[in-house]
Amino acid sequence: MMITTKMSNVAIMNSIAHRICARIMSSANIHTHNYPTGDTWDNECFASKGQRKYSDKYMNRTNRQKSQNNRLSHTDAKIIEQGKQRWQDKCNSLVTSRTQKKKETKPQTVNLNVDFLANFKIAPVVKADQLVSYRTFMGFTCPCFPESRKNITSENILQDSLQNVLNIRSELRHPNRFELLFPYLAYSLQRKSPYVYPDLSLSVLISSRVQDAVQQNVQKTIESEPNAKMEKILKIEKQRSKKIIDRMKACISYWSVSLFGYSLFKFLGLILRSLQVHRSQLNIIKDLEQKGHPIIFLPLHKSHLDYIIVTWILWIHDMRVPYVAAGDNLNIPIIGPILRALGGFFIRRRLDTNGKRDLIYRSVLQSYMQELLQEGQSLEFFIEGGRSRSGKALYPKGGLLSVIVDSFLQSCIQDAYIVPISISYEKLMEGNFIDEQMGLPKQKESVWGTIRALLHLFYGDYGNIRVEFPQPFSLKEFIESYNIDNNIVMPNLLPALTPPVNGVSPSSMSSSLSSSTSLCMFNVSKEARDLVQSLAEHIVYSSVCSTVLMSTNILAFLLLTKYRQGATLKELADSFKELTDLVKSRNRDIGFSGKSEDIVLYAAAMLGSNVLKRSFTEIGDVYFKPAISLPSVFSLSYNSAPVTNVFAMESVIVGACFYAGNFSLSDVGNSMQRTDISVKREELFAASQVLCQLFKFEYILSLGCMQIDDIITDALDLLVMDEVLRIPALEVTNRSSKKGIDIFSLGDEDDFLQTNNTLMVNTSQDECIEKLKFYQQVLMPVCESYLVTANHVKTLMDSDMEEEKFMTSLHNNAKERAQRNLTKCSESAAQETLKNAVRALHDLRIITTYHRDGDKNNPKLVSLLWENDVRQRLYDLIDLLEHMRE
Numbered sequence: 001m002m003i004t005t006k007m008s009n010v011a012i013m014n015s016i017a018h019r020i021c022a023r024i025m026s027s028a029n030i031h032t033h034n035y036p037t038g039d040t041w042d043n044e045c046f047a048s049k050g051q052r053k054y055s056d057k058y059m060n061r062t063n064r065q066k067s068q069n070n071r072l073s074h075t076d077a078k079i080i081e082q083g084k085q086r087w088q089d090k091c092n093s094l095v096t097s098r099t100q101k102k103k104e105t106k107p108q109t110v111n112l113n114v115d116f117l118a119n120f121k122i123a124p125v126v127k128a129d130q131l132v133s134y135r136t137f138m139g140f141t142c143p144c145f146p147e148s149r150k151n152i153t154s155e156n157i158l159q160d161s162l163q164n165v166l167n168i169r170s171e172l173r174h175p176n177r178f179e180l181l182f183p184y185l186a187y188s189l190q191r192k193s194p195y196v197y198p199d200l201s202l203s204v205l206i207s208s209r210v211q212d213a214v215q216q217n218v219q220k221t222i223e224s225e226p227n228a229k230m231e232k233i234l235k236i237e238k239q240r241s242k243k244i245i246d247r248m249k250a251c252i253s254y255w256s257v258s259l260f261g262y263s264l265f266k267f268l269g270l271i272l273r274s275l276q277v278h279r280s281q282l283n284i285i286k287d288l289e290q291k292g293h294p295i296i297f298l299p300l301h302k303s304h305l306d307y308i309i310v311t312w313i314l315w316i317h318d319m320r321v322p323y324v325a326a327g328d329n330l331n332i333p334i335i336g337p338i339l340r341a342l343g344g345f346f347i348r349r350r351l352d353t354n355g356k357r358d359l360i361y362r363s364v365l366q367s368y369m370q371e372l373l374q375e376g377q378s379l380e381f382f383i384e385g386g387r388s389r390s391g392k393a394l395y396p397k398g399g400l401l402s403v404i405v406d407s408f409l410q411s412c413i414q415d416a417y418i419v420p421i422s423i424s425y426e427k428l429m430e431g432n433f434i435d436e437q438m439g440l441p442k443q444k445e446s447v448w449g450t451i452r453a454l455l456h457l458f459y460g461d462y463g464n465i466r467v468e469f470p471q472p473f474s475l476k477e478f479i480e481s482y483n484i485d486n487n488i489v490m491p492n493l494l495p496a497l498t499p500p501v502n503g504v505s506p507s508s509m510s511s512s513l514s515s516s517t518s519l520c521m522f523n524v525s526k527e528a529r530d531l532v533q534s535l536a537e538h539i540v541y542s543s544v545c546s547t548v549l550m551s552t553n554i555l556a557f558l559l560l561t562k563y564r565q566g567a568t569l570k571e572l573a574d575s576f577k578e579l580t581d582l583v584k585s586r587n588r589d590i591g592f593s594g595k596s597e598d599i600v601l602y603a604a605a606m607l608g609s610n611v612l613k614r615s616f617t618e619i620g621d622v623y624f625k626p627a628i629s630l631p632s633v634f635s636l637s638y639n640s641a642p643v644t645n646v647f648a649m650e651s652v653i654v655g656a657c658f659y660a661g662n663f664s665l666s667d668v669g670n671s672m673q674r675t676d677i678s679v680k681r682e683e684l685f686a687a688s689q690v691l692c693q694l695f696k697f698e699y700i701l702s703l704g705c706m707q708i709d710d711i712i713t714d715a716l717d718l719l720v721m722d723e724v725l726r727i728p729a730l731e732v733t734n735r736s737s738k739k740g741i742d743i744f745s746l747g748d749e750d751d752f753l754q755t756n757n758t759l760m761v762n763t764s765q766d767e768c769i770e771k772l773k774f775y776q777q778v779l780m781p782v783c784e785s786y787l788v789t790a791n792h793v794k795t796l797m798d799s800d801m802e803e804e805k806f807m808t809s810l811h812n813n814a815k816e817r818a819q820r821n822l823t824k825c826s827e828s829a830a831q832e833t834l835k836n837a838v839r840a841l842h843d844l845r846i847i848t849t850y851h852r853d854g855d856k857n858n859p860k861l862v863s864l865l866w867e868n869d870v871r872q873r874l875y876d877l878i879d880l881l882e883h884m885r886e
């Protein structure tokens with residue numbers, strides 16, 4: 001009894017202490033809540049790049065240029081002093097809060113035989129008032145959507161905390177005997193399902209789009225085979241469309257979902273430590289359901305587990321489960337029917353066969369999705385297409401998204417809510433795609449393979465998973481805002497997307513093509529495609545900025561940037577803490593808490609001994625050595641990828657500084673001889689813009705609604721605050737500025753760039769040299785991949801090459817260079833990065849691809865473009881990348 005009283009007293013004291021701490025932090029303008037309101041968000045003027053990008057100041061578009069004029073010129077002594085003061089306040093408050101927390105937390109002992117793993121808990125599953133003082137909320141939607149930003153939120157945002165959905169015992173209030181004995185079964189039986197999931201195949205088959213497509217196919221066959229009987233062909237085509245929808249459609253059943261939901265408690269409970277979601281985020285989505293518009297869930301795709309996690313979480317929260325577009329590679333015995341019963345509908349990875357547009361297939365798919373939307377059903381699909389092999393988000397594809405946009409523009413739906421999702425895994429069940437990064441073909445999904453994988457899973461420990469649902473937004477608002485931004489009057493978009501008039505769409509009337517051709521995916525006008533692409537980029541950007549960083553991500557990143565040669569546990573733990581604070585200061589949330597040493601040991605165990613070898617130094621310290629050679633390095637690079645995203649923009653700026661200042665870290669001399677190096681701002685901006693454009697398939701660094709110069713300026717501000725860059729006094733002369741790089745000028749001249757404006761790179765202090773090295777290392781692997789690709793492209797000067805052969809020879813070249821230690825980072829030989837590099841060179845119009853004789857059945861060839869300035873552009877690009885690398 002006494003013990004209970006004592007404990008409750010301690011709990012009360014803790015709670016009071018946390019509240020006081022939260023108040024102190026609130027007055028110091030620190031994140032004191034999980035979901036800041038717009039005002040507080042903006043007040044954090046020295047907050048992260050992501051936050052600044054999303055800040056409301058961008059909404060005032062007329063004032064944007066004005067502010068640009070003043071941006072860097074206002075980064076004078078006064079601003080820096082203010083910034084430093086705020087920064088100091090922020091740090092002091094954080095320290096106060098941590099010290100407070102430390103006092104309240106029982107110290108954990110580090111146990112090297114990893115027994116502590118059994119007790120290791122990541123922090124989030126605690127009461128709300130214990131969390132609010134330090135947990136970051138990420139993922140406010142873009143200021144382009146002020147209505148969504150203001151209205152799609154929850155009143156209880158400050159009270160709600162994270163929930164471990166694997167542990168639902170706490171959800172059963174006043175449990176009866178049955179609930180105490182069988183909590184998971186009881187909980188599963190209590191899930192409500194007032195929802196109906198109708199079979200829509202008939203509506204699809206009789207839809208005008210499918211009918212048109214069938215008619216067109218019949219027409220074509222009759223033209224090519226005049227003797228064929230029309231009725232017979234019609235019957236065949238109709239049967240074919242029926243077959244397609246039967247093979248495609250989902251078949252959701254409440255009982256299957258419940259049974260599966262119950263089994264998942266058991267299965268995931270065995271292999272995971274926790275699966276966390278934010279209650280408020282789910283409450284927001286629940287509220288959206290009441291509004292009657294369809295909800296579109298769009299997770300970043302990392303694992304096959306993504307398919308079921310989102311459905312499962314929604315089921316747990318008594319929400320409608322979504323229809324999930326799955327690749328038909330998963331439509332295999334046992335797995336296929338299970339996925340179908342959980343809402344999976346199967347689509348071909350390639351919509352067309354033998355290079356020919358399959359009109360019926362496209363029309364069935366589009367009609368099916370449209371019917372679902374009209375029914376108010378929720379949809380889920382992966383806009384990246386497949387799973388990421390590098391750990392970075394893939395550049396989004398617009399295909400399925402264009403159906404949603406199309407449905408809105410055709411007024412089939414009045415609105416839809418877009419919900420980006422990011423799922424962070426501490427350890428991926430599929431492994432880290434090492435074989436595929438080495439160029440081996442993907443193992444095809446099979447029943448036996450799945451059974452083996454499941455059995456294998458039972459022996460594994462896959463740590464923690466965190467699912468983030470950033471703030472949803474309205475599709476209608478997005479389209480309206482996009483149209484205003486781009487001066488598009490809605491009807492201008494319509495020719496490609498308007499509903500057909502008597503089966504014939506306006507754009508195609510003259511060519512007598514029916515609606516099924518004009519409205520099918522991908523066959524839309526440039527404006528419509530740009531709109532869909534912009535939407536897709538917003539979604540990926542939002543998800544990436546909201547990705548929670550797990551312990552394995554932070555450790556892998558440290559090992560690949562700072563400690564490639566290895567480090568002691570103490571060194572790692574200190575850097576881990578520093579990096580964690582830095583990441584938080586960029587307004588990114590982390591999925592762990594506790595003593596750094598414990599977390600490092602835990603994360604090292606999660607990464608595995610193949611990746612991280614452990615030994616002891618002579619004085620008995622634990623020493624970790626990462627595997628940085630091929631192929632094991634891909635495991636670390638996969639895990640570190642989410643963190644590289646946080647610093648990518650600063651890394652771009654630092655790389656641009658090396659180019660614009662024409663210097664490298666290896667030749668700055670010793671600290672006695674060093675002086676700062678001046679860089680012309682104009683050149684720095686131009687080079688940064690080129691790098692943003694070049695790396696766009698690796699990182700979406702800015703969106704169409706943002707000004708790239710704002711983003712660059714934000715990153716510059718951070719580097720100035722970090723003292724890596726300085727704003728010189730006016731009399732400082734330009735010492736080593738390099739030639740102009742107008743060859744790369746991508747947009748209009750920036751008005752606000754003032755000639756003779758210079759920035760100084762702080763190379764006189766050792767500490768800043770270390771920081772520069774750190775930023776340089778962030779993009780080093782990507783830079784090397786792009787460099788090797790740009791150099792390899794020169795082989796096309798002699799003759800064009802088949803795309804597949806070109807890719808193989810490029811990949812072999814990159815692997816060979818890595819094996820012969822000619823690269824600084826062997827992970828630069830990753831196949832996915834090389835593919836992106838080729839794509840980027842194509843995008844920059846340095847290379848092009850074509851089919852011989854224009855026949856799509858012939859293999860694709862890669863060719864170097866022969867325009868006058870292409871060679872020069874290629875050499876300039878190589879020069880830029882070499883400066884970044886040196």
Ligand SMILES: O=P(O)(O)OC[C@H](O)CO
Nearest residue numbers: 326327328329330386387
């Ligand atoms: O990553 P992939 O290419 O194996 O595709 C994964 C998709 O989820 C298949 O449906």
